[in-house]
Amino acid sequence: MNPSNVKRGIAVLIAASFVSPALKAADLNGAWANDVSICNKIFEKKNNTVSMTRDSDMHGSGFIIAGNQIRGKVATCTIKSRKEDGSLLQLITTCSTDVALSTVQINLKIDSENQMTRVFPGIPEMQMPYVRCPL
Secondary structure, eight states: OOHHHHHHHHHHHHHHTTOOGGGSOOOOOEEEESOGGGHHHHEEEETTEEEEOTTGGGTOOEEEEETTEEEOSSOEEEEEEEEEETTEEEEEEEEEOSSOEEEEEEEEEEEETTEEEEEOTTOTTOEEEEEEOOO
């Protein structure tokens, strides 16, 4: 192995460790609601576990992300792939409900550390904002 290639490789690794936060993979873990004022109406925390309340769907929209799992009121999804393009994050998921299993593409625009917007390709006027709930 060429010593200059090794030095270049080490330099690339060191430079990569100083990449700006905007370029790092988005941390989506947490409980997300379409309005911070309804967080305590759609999520509950028991024994360090966050779950949806029984009547969460009556108060608004929300979901919980933990690692590669997205849990909503009626479906649980597993993230199969992620593709980041600037502030846009494209997720390909496999989702299951009580009656069906399907592949779903979810596009999220990361607005800030605690805010994101779900965007729908082909329907630019349809967007759903979400905030991370402080639990």
